[in-house]
Amino acid sequence: AGRTKTRRDDDDYHEEAAVGKSIYMVSDGTGWTAEHSVNAALGQFEYCLVDRGCPVNTHLFSGIDDVERLMEIVKQAAKEGALVIYTLADSSMAESVRKACEIWGIPSTDILGPITEAISSHIGVSPSGIPRGAAGRNVPLSEEYFQRIEAVEFTIKQDDGNLPQNLRKADIVLVGVSRTGKTPLSIYLAQKGYKVANVPMVNGVDLPRSLFEVDPEKVFGLTINQHVLQAIRRARAKTLGFSDETRSNYAEMDHVREELEYAGRVFAQNPAWPVIEVTERAIEETAAIVLRLYHDRKNRCLMPRISKRY
């Protein structure tokens, strides 16, 4: 029996090396905070994740609000030799997982604790220790909450320049040729509570008059490298099942260049619109730039920042 066990352990070991290292993320809430932070940190290892030199598997355990399940997860983590990253509002739960990991000899990191403690001593108030979604916690349906939902609904309706007469109701208006990422960027910003409208630029099609009637301070142009745009459009045309002719027109380099030149002329005629280069930027990076500019324009006298009140 002893031998069998050793062999099994050996197998596990080799298998693990091949399939990669594990990270367990444990939360008493949704787990999105842990996921977001781990994602950012993994960006620091992208160079070896991509070429598969150090594959990593993450496992998200959300809604873990009792010690029994918590201990089961730690046990499983110990079996897999995983790193445990956790956000637990109840300090005794956090302490339990820390100790259990120590006992099992696996590493662990508390994400919520340090920030909560820092804020607690900064504002001189104790944390509640109550996880989000705990029974009886009365979530106030705040104004901000409804504002976000309204922004998402507005933005969906407005997508792709459907209702040009509504541009004036938008907080932010995005303008760019097809496949500069207007739609996903609009949705990202909408989730943050901004009403976004986007207007496609098509060579030969007039832009809506209302675009030139709205406050130019809320209009943002998007531009992209022509080779990258062509590659994206080729992929897109395939997905949409365009006919060969439409496809070649849509993705052809001459056409792509002309359309970007047309966009460039419109941007030059509207110097108040900032033009953002989206090539090599993820949606959330472009969103950060748009919102930085948006807020800087509103608070000209301050050091650039985005402020909120809680």
Place this chain on the structure above:
Amino acid sequence: AGRTKTRRDDDDYHEEAAVGKSIYMVSDGTGWTAEHSVNAALGQFEYCLVDRGCPVNTHLFSGIDDVERLMEIVKQAAKEGALVIYTLADSSMAESVRKACEIWGIPSTDILGPITEAISSHIGVSPSGIPRGAAGRNVPLSEEYFQRIEAVEFTIKQDDGNLPQNLRKADIVLVGVSRTGKTPLSIYLAQKGYKVANVPMVNGVDLPRSLFEVDPEKVFGLTINQHVLQAIRRARAKTLGFSDETRSNYAEMDHVREELEYAGRVFAQNPAWPVIEVTERAIEETAAIVLRLYHDRKNRCLMPRISKRY
């Protein structure tokens, strides 16, 4: 002069107490990781944020990738007596802000460092130290990236049951009466890469046949407390500027109850669909529950989790 200064300091002090404590969030990237983590931590102080016993102001500084601007921000933070929370990939930048805060006598917390270090020693690889978006960093437009964009576009097109023939292409199908949050939930899930379709339930209107033809394992029912639903619908009817008659029908308690009862009957007839109570849950909390169930069904033999490979 000495007196004037003292008075000014006094004023500053009283003003600060009235307007609340400041938290500075500094990132060399978008700042969304810091914002997300601080938001979660602030949830622990909601009880006093809400009644304004301890108002807090957050200030987000993103794209800070040189020491000069970093030091300016710390100086400003010191002036305001702010807590500084930072995510800086370059360890010498992180060290600079830590030291500067120490010298100025203000508290600071590193969010990225501890997680990055834990992962680094876990996988035995050094972090790059290069911030996202750094010049020359070639962001690969990954498959996952395009998948997310496609999911968002699919979900927008599909919104509100517009294309019932497309339900089978969806990863997840949401069913519920009006104002159960189908649209914002769909969008939230789409941003995570899932193609979502949603089907409204209206008493007296047939549900699309295709709903009963798709894999019931991907269908999720949404339900809500009738009083909360009525309150939401009242607010909604006002926003939409419904006529008094339509409004009263839409939001009237009898009607609301009937519609929820109808939904309940449909759910009872389709026991394979999990039914999720959305009352008192934020969109991201319902999303966490949907995805937990979705992945659990796919991995029946495993401990419940959501796994990803990097």
